[in-house]
Amino acid sequence: MSTAELNADLTAKARIRQVALELFALNGADATSMRAISSRAGVTVGLITHHFGTKAGLIQAVEDDIIDGIQRAIAYKPSDANVDGVVRALDQRLMDHVDENPLVVAYLRRMMLIETNGEGTDITERFTRMALDQIEDLRSRGIASTSREAEDQVMQVMLVQLGQVLLQPFLQHIAGHLDRDPEQYRLSLRKTKN
Amino acid sequence: MSTAELNADLTAKARIRQVALELFALNGADATSMRAISSRAGVTVGLITHHFGTKAGLIQAVEDDIIDGIQRAIAYKPSDANVDGVVRALDQRLMDHVDENPLVVAYLRRMMLIETNGEGTDITERFTRMALDQIEDLRSRGIASTSREAEDQVMQVMLVQLGQVLLQPFLQHIAGHLDRDPEQYRLSLRKTKN
DNA sequence: CGGTATATTGTACAACCATATAGTCCACGT
DNA sequence: ACGTGGACTATATGGTTGTACAATATACCG
Known part of the structure; x- marks a missing residue:
C-alpha cells in the first residue's frame, strides 16, 4: 500500500509534503522529480506549484x-x-x-x-x-x-x-x-x- | 587554473577520469552531467562514451x-x-x-x-x-x-x-x-x- | 608508403525536467 | 442567486540529460 493511499484522509497539500519528505529522504531532493511526487501523492504537478510555488518552495516547506x-x-x-x-x-x-x-x-x-x-x-x-x-x-x-x-x-x-x-x-x-x-x-x- | 589545465599532460582518458572524480566528489554522480565533465576535461561528450561506454562505466572506472x-x-x-x-x-x-x-x-x-x-x-x-x-x-x-x-x-x-x-x-x-x-x-x- | 586500429569530433534524438498559463470545478459568504 | 476565490487539471514550452552514430583526424605497424 502506498503512502498516498495510507494518508488519503490528509489534505492534498499535506499529502504532497509527506510524499516529498519520503522521496527526498530516500533519493535526495535533486533526484526527486515533481512528477514522481505528484503521481505518488495522487495529484497533478500543477497542484504542487499552486501550493508551494516552485520546487525550492516545496523543499523549504518540508x-x-x-x-x-x-x-x-x-x-x-x-x-x-x-x-x-x-x-x-x-x-x-x-x-x-x-x-x-x-x-x-x-x-x-x-x-x-x-x-x-x-x-x-x-x-x-x-x-x-x-x-x-x-x-x-x-x-x-x-x-x-x-x-x-x-x-x-x-x-x-x-x-x-x-x-x-x-x-x-x-x-x-x-x-x-x-x-x-x-x-x-x-x-x-x-x-x-x- | 582548472583541473584540466593543470593536467593537460595526462592522456584524455586519464583526464576524464580525474575530472569525473572531482565533480562526482563535489556534487555527486547523479548531479554531474557528462557534458560538464567533457567541458572541464577539454574533450567532447562522445569521447567519454568511446572510452567508458556509458556513464555507469565511467563511475565504475572512477x-x-x-x-x-x-x-x-x-x-x-x-x-x-x-x-x-x-x-x-x-x-x-x-x-x-x-x-x-x-x-x-x-x-x-x-x-x-x-x-x-x-x-x-x-x-x-x-x-x-x-x-x-x-x-x-x-x-x-x-x-x-x-x-x-x-x-x-x-x-x-x-x-x-x-x-x-x-x-x-x-x-x-x-x-x-x-x-x-x-x-x-x-x-x-x-x-x-x- | 599504405592501411588499419584508435582517438576524437559533431550532431541528432528521445526522454525527462521545472515551470508557466489558461481553464474547470466547487464551496461558501452575502 | 450570484460571484468570487481557492483547489485542481491539462497542456505547452524551453532546457537538459544520456546515448547513439557517422565522420574525421591521428598514430602506429608492416
Whole structure:
C-alpha cells in the first residue's frame, strides 16, 4: 500500500509534503522529480506549484516541517524538572522523536553530512542554534547543569547522539559484513584540553 | 587554473577520469552531467562514451581507481615490521593517503554514508573486505597483534578513523558555529561486552 | 608508403525536467 | 442567486540529460 493511499484522509497539500519528505529522504531532493511526487501523492504537478510555488518552495516547506517537529519534541515540559539529569531527559526525547521519524533522520543525514551548503537554509545551523537556545533556556530556568560550558554540551549532543544516529546505517552495514552485533559499538567523545 | 589545465599532460582518458572524480566528489554522480565533465576535461561528450561506454562505466572506472589507490597505500611494506604497533602503522598510512586525496574522501563520504546501495558495486563492502584481508595478511605474517579479534580491529579502523574523517565537515561546521576549535574533539569507540 | 586500429569530433534524438498559463470545478459568504 | 476565490487539471514550452552514430583526424605497424 502506498503512502498516498495510507494518508488519503490528509489534505492534498499535506499529502504532497509527506510524499516529498519520503522521496527526498530516500533519493535526495535533486533526484526527486515533481512528477514522481505528484503521481505518488495522487495529484497533478500543477497542484504542487499552486501550493508551494516552485520546487525550492516545496523543499523549504518540508524543512520547516522537520524543524517544527523537532522544536516541538524538545520543547521544555514541566515534567522534566523532576528528573535529576535534565539534559539527559532532553536527549531522550530527541532520540524518541528520531526513532519515530526515520524519514526525518534520512533527510537530515543527507543534508548534514553531504549537502552542507545546500540550496535551502542551512539546516545544520538551524539545528545547532535550536539546541543552543534550548540549553540556554534550561539554564535560565536554573534546571540544567552549568558545570560544563553550554557550547560543549551542544557539541556533545550534536556529535555523539546525532553522530551516532547519522552513522547508524554505515555502522550496521559494516557490522553486518563482519558478522558483528552493531549494538555492541557506541561512539563517545574525547575532548582534548589544551 | 582548472583541473584540466593543470593536467593537460595526462592522456584524455586519464583526464576524464580525474575530472569525473572531482565533480562526482563535489556534487555527486547523479548531479554531474557528462557534458560538464567533457567541458572541464577539454574533450567532447562522445569521447567519454568511446572510452567508458556509458556513464555507469565511467563511475565504475572512477571507483576502481579509488580502490586501487587505497589498496596500494595500505599494501604491506617490509619497513612496517620494525614498528611495534603494526596496525598503527597501517592506520597512519591510510590517514596519510586520505590527507593527500581529499577528493577521494569526499566521494567515499557520499557513497558510504548516503548511497549505501548505489548503482555501482558496494564500495563500503569492498573497503571492509580490503581492510580485513590486510589485517589477516599481517596476522599470517605474525606481525600484527592478535590480542583482539581481527573483526574488532577492522571495526575500530572503519568507525573511529574513517568515521572521524567522514564526519569532519559536519564537525567543523558545528564547531564553527559555536566558536569552538574542531581539533579539540575526537571520537572514540566503546565496545559494550555482553 | 599504405592501411588499419584508435582517438576524437559533431550532431541528432528521445526522454525527462521545472515551470508557466489558461481553464474547470466547487464551496461558501452575502 | 450570484460571484468570487481557492483547489485542481491539462497542456505547452524551453532546457537538459544520456546515448547513439557517422565522420574525421591521428598514430602506429608492416
